[in-house]
Every structure is written in C-alpha cells, then in structure tokens.
Amino acid sequence: MKLYREGYSKISGMAGPLLFVEGVQNAGYGELVTIEDSKRKRQGQILQIDGDLCVIQLFDGSMGLGTGGTTVWMDRSVFKVPVGSGLIGKVLNGRGQDRSGKELLFYEDRLPVSGLPINPARRSSPQSFIQTGISSIDMMNTLVKGQKLPVFAGPGLPANRLTAQIVKQARSLDKDRQFLVVFAAMGITKREAQFFMDSFEETGALEKGVFFVNLASDSAAERLLTPRMALTVAEYFAFQKGYDVLVVMTDMLHYCNSLREVSAAREEVPGRRGYPGYMYSDLAELYERAGCIEGNSGSITQIPIITMPDDDMTHPVVDLSGYITEGQIVLGRDLTDKGIFPPVDVLPSLSRLMNKGIGRGKTFSYHRAMADQLYASYSKARELVKLRLIVGDEGLTDLEHKYIEFGRLFDDIFIDQGDSDISIESTFDRSWDALKVLPDQELFKLPSDLVSRRAR
Template identity: 30%
Template sequence: GRGAGAPGTQPAHTVPCPPAAYRTVCGVNGPLVVLDNVKFAQYAEIVNFTLPDGSGRSGQVLEVLGSKAIVQVFEGTSGIDAKQTTCEFTGDILRTPVSEDMLGRVFNGSAKPIDSGPAVMAEDFLDINGEAGRRDGPWAPRPRGPGAARHPPALAGQPINPHGRIYPEEMIQTGISPIDVMNSIARGQKIPIFSAAGLPHNEVSAAREEVPGRRGFPGYMYTDLATIYERAGRVEGRNGSITQIPILTMPNDDITHPIPDLTGFITEGQIYVDRQLHNRQIYPPINVLPSLSRLMKSAIGEGMTRKDHGDVSNQLVGTGAAGEGTAAPRGAHGAARPQYACYAIGKDVQAMKAVVGEEALSPDDLLYLEFLHKFERQFIAQGPYEKRSIFESLDLGWQLLRIFPRQLLKRIPESVLAEFYPR
C-alpha cells in the first residue's frame, strides 16, 4: 500500500515503497482516462502510462472521487487499452528540472532540449505551479521600511505580484525587422504570437461535464490564462528578467475567439502571424497592422535604440486607426492622407485597384502600391537565418520611405527628416 510510504510513517532505515501501479482503466473520454480502485491518489499528481506496445505517456490527476481518479493524458489517449494499459502513480506533482546550464538553450513545452544539444543535468526540480499558500516570494506583500532592500522577493517561476515588478524599459533585439521596428519587445514583457490551429481546452471542459461559458469554454479560462502569463517580468531588487513569447493558436484565424481575446486582456500586445502572407511565400509572415507592443514606447528612442525609431515606425505602419488593422478611408484620387501610415494606405489602394483598375489610380496611389510590394518583400521578408540589427532595420525603413517625396511623410518631424531623409 502507498500509505506506508507517506512521510513520517517509516523508520529512517527502511526503503520507501515504490509507486503504485494499476490496470484499472474503466473509461476513456477524449483526453481523459478514468481509473477505478485506486488508493491515495492526489490532485495534480503525475501518472505514467505504459501502453500494450511498450510506449509510455504521462498525465495529471484532475479529480479524485472516492476510489476513482480522472487523469488528463498530455499526449492523447489513442491506443490506451482498458485491460493491458498499466498506470503508475508517481506520488509527486509536475516538476521541471532546472540548472544554470539551461541559459541560452532552447526547450519545448515539456522542458526537453530541442536545439540538438546535450541533455541538461538538473540541479533542482521545481514545481511548475509554484508553492501555494506561501507568504513569501513575488506574490507576497511588499516589505516596507529601511530593511526592505535586504529582503528582495524570490523569483522561481511562480506567478509574480505586479506590485513587485519594475516597468520594462530595455529592448530585446530579435533580429526580425517587423518586430524590432514596429513591435519592439522589452525585457520582462509578455507578448504572444497569434497563429492558426485549434485548442482542446473546451473539449477537456466538456469531457469533465463542466458548466460551459462563452463558445463552450469554461468560465475559469481567464484565471487559468493569467496564472500562465503572470510569470513574466523584472522584479524589484533582483537581477535578470523573464520574458514570455508564447505561441497561441487561433481556430479559423479568428482573433475574437475566447482564447486570443482573453489573452489580449492579460498580455502587453501580440505578434500576428498571417496565413495570407504565408501563402505568398513571405517569411516570417508577420502582419504588422494587427500586431502591437504596448511597452514599445518605453524601450525605444535616443539612448536605447535611435532617436528616429518611433517616427519611422509611425510612418511605416502607424499606431492610429489604420495601425490597428482597419483600412484607411480614401478621399479624392491624389489627395494627401497625412493622418494614415504608408502601409495602411497601400493596403487600401490595393483594394481599390481590384475595383477600379490600375489605370484609374493617381501617381501618389502608384507610389503607395510600389511601397506596399517592396515593404512586404524587402522589410517583412527575411531569410530564416538572416539577423538584422535594429540599425540595419531602421536604415532599410528609411530606404523604403524615400520612395515618397518628403511632403507625404507627415508623421515624421521636419528635424528628423532633415537628418535622415537625404542619406
């Protein structure tokens, strides 16, 4: 029995009991497996499954009802046999191996290396959910008074109290022009990449027969997402930072779907990956109009990047109505539209061209079409191993802006134009 292995019930010289194994699968429902006749199962406990073909999978206990346990299998339930599948309760929660050797490495969501490097030797195993109920750490009340600086909060991957954060003001150079120039990321920021695919969270909720919320998703989605995202930041009194750039999938490319919609309330912007750009062989397919970085303004400018950074970004894409992904309204052909940015106007001219034909466009309209094509093919598009510095990206932006006469560049102050436009 597993009870004999509980802490404090055995003499120090005895050997703890091995994890309990069962062959009592009594039901499979989507990603969930129901086990019967289990003893001492615990909430959030990790369960290892051995399938009839010898392959292994892992899962986590979601609910315990008497002698039954409901386990969510991380890798899916296909191939799980009710008679021959063995389930082993580990007696522990999900922990992540950590070490200083992880710095600079690339891992998947299960903390396994995916950069072709060697395995990481763990110095410790930390609970990925933090230790509930503790009164210290980043979520604790902030100490006050003269001795406060001697007791900085810990930073171990747990959700961080926003009151203990430092406002991010240091830009991270990604080497990707559409991100560095138009959507600069600051150290400690949380900014997701919106991509296309599907999410099973509503399927798990339905399998557990929970009360559905919007579009069948459970009502606790917002708090679940917040516990994931609120682990990023820079903590006052501590060195280092945690920056989150998760990939978030949007079913049917729908940005109003509950998952990306709720995520937008928590994160500080988003990078939007566009299917149409991908189909046109533009890599990386970043749509700069709906993309946004709310902390960009504090991480750019003179002393951090370059004094023309904000002006170039505004003129290329803009942050007004057109910059949020809406089409720029048109006046008479040839009329100047200084309140809108070049790329937004170019998209609008492209749509008009499909209706009236290229012959009906004004000379200025043709300039915007030329800019649109070159911006997507030269600025957004990069080689998979091409890394541009922020200064190279800004210079490329100026090269594209010189397609227009100076009088059309209304978002850039005259002093900045005088310094950078003639180059």
C-alpha cells in the same frame, strides 16, 4: 528510502486519459501517482478530489488498462522538473526527460512545475528592447523584456519558419547580460520536430537554449505539462541565475485542444466551441509567468505561437490570448501568396509595451516617430490600392501613385527579408529606402530636421 507503499485498487471507471479511484485518503491536488497492473507501470497526476474519490490524469493514456488487477500507488510528491546550467543545449520531451534516452545527471535542483506566482507589488515595468532581427517587429511592433507578445498565424502560413528564426536571432543589445531561449513545442508532428531540430542545429541555436518537444502522438496530459516545465526552467534561469529568458511556445492551439479533451473526459459543461469555461484562467496562469521583478536582474519574455483556425481572430484560443497578452504579431496570407517572408501584416499587429523599450539609449531617439510614419504611409497605400481597382490608374493623382509605389517598396524592401538577421540600425536604413519615393511634405510624422537630413 520509503519503507512502505500506500496503494489503492478500487478503480471505479476510466474515461479517455482519466482514471477514477475510490477510497483514497489524504490526497492532494497535483500529487503524483504510479498506476501498476500485470503488464506495465504508468504515471499519473491527481486532477480532482471529491471526498475519497480521486480523478487521476494518466500521462501515458489508459489504452490496455483494466479496472481489475490495477493498483494506484501514492508517490506523495508533485511533478518536478530538473533545473541547472547542465540543461542548456538539451532537448527534452514533454515530461522533462532527455529525448535521447540518456539520464539527466548534471542538474542543480528539481522544482515543482506549478511555479510560484509573481507578487504584483513586486512586478517592475518592462523597459528594455529585445532585438529579434526581424525589421517589421523590431521597428513597428517592438518586443520588450518581460512582455508577452503572441504570434497569430492562419493554417498553412510559415509560423514554424518564423519561430525558428526568432529562436535563432533573438538577443539583448546589452552585451553584459546573459540571454537564453527556452523553446516549448506542443502537439507537433515528427516532421515539424525534425525541422526545428535541424534548423536549431544548423544555426547553432541548439547550444544556446533549452528545448522541450511534445509530439502529436504523445498524450494530452503530457501536453498540458510541457509549457509549465518550460516556464519553470525559465523562472530558474531568470530569477535565480539572472538571465534574460525568452520563452517561445508553439502551438497554444494544440495545448488548448488537449485541455478541451481532458475537460470532455471529465464531462464538464463546455463553453465556447467546446472549450472549458476555465480556459481563460488556465491560459492566464501560463502567460502571467512572464515579467520582471524589482531587485532582480532577470526577466522572462514570452512569444506564444497560436494557429487561427479558418484565419478567425475571434476563435476562443486566439481571442482569450489577446485579452491576456500585450499585443499580437499577425501573419498575412496575402503577403505569403506574394512570396514575402516573414509575412508580418503590420496593420493589425500591435505591441502595447513598445514605447517602454524604445527611444534614446535603447534603440534611437526617433524610433516612435519613424514607426508612426511607416504606419500612416502604409495604411494610406493599402487604401489607395483598393481605390485603384475602382477608378483605375487614370483616376489617381501623381501623389497617390507615389503612395502605391511606397506600399510596393515597403513590402519588397522592408517586410521581405527572408532568413536574414537585420540589426536595428539596418532596419532604420531600410525604412528610409521605402520612404524615399514620398515627398518631404508627406513625412509629417517625422521631425523636420530629420527629414531635411535624409539621404536622397
């Protein structure tokens, strides 16, 4: 129990969610403070220090706060999140508080949300397959434990529905391993939050994960905390409890827009499209918290969901995320227009660590060859569809018509699976169902003995 409180009342100004206070002694970056006036108390965090001038980021905003009669009390602590097995099945807000309003009683520790960086020398290469139950991902853009694999989606595409499906279905094929999903939603509407909660409750996913929900009406400062709290909880379960943890974060565009808002309030020189120049480092700080550690059985895998404004893959948030992460899953608008779900456009999609998690003893020995065959055949089918618009059906050979038919079957049989959970074995069968229209000589990516055994 503290016998005294250290407070400062020389407020020099406010700008958006920021408060400027002078005369602060021995302040620390990231330190928590309590801002108190005659009406209410608010929480904040020291964002910048310049001599005895501190810039404080307010979690509740500065609405109704005046420079007179306001005191900033130093808590002499950093922001921490409760961790423990009692969090499984809980829905928390962007500050780590139970959204039902109840106090979190059963937790084992409180850890700083900044986390601890993984020593690069201790990192181990991702090696194990994670099944999402989505054929286009599991077969052609395989997710591997310890990987960071973002989903890029244009406005209006069913990214939320895909996110809910991944949270529901993702699992490790090793039944001896404990698997946990940590879900972090940032800047979503109440309607979107209700969709996620209803979906998780109906499917039972709510009892098998930890969920953080930050609404669009919540403060920008809280939005910047949400992914850090989720990752701190993930690190606890992965590296202290030995879980394989999948962290799903949506939407990173909202997170970066909050970063831009705080940067503008600090009057920093803007970078591309107004985003701060340090956004790359900030995103890397989050994404690089995924991985595996030598000698530790746990792992953290990340799937950030990122909206592409105007379907623009060169947008700074999308572009920088692509540099840091290990591939991308791209949702196609043309597939959505056809009523196909999940609308994963496999041609621009990529999993750079796919080869680490597939093959004999992990999925099946000819996984890579089957994926290559599907890529080669589908890309040719897409080209021929464009050619047909120019030369017409009469200008194509019988083999080219078979490729176009394969492209149709691939969309209708392989990619379009609705909300079904497809095992990797069934995914292999669906691959053959799409390839059945092509003659044996066109299956040049597959081993000849496998082609000779295929079902007719």
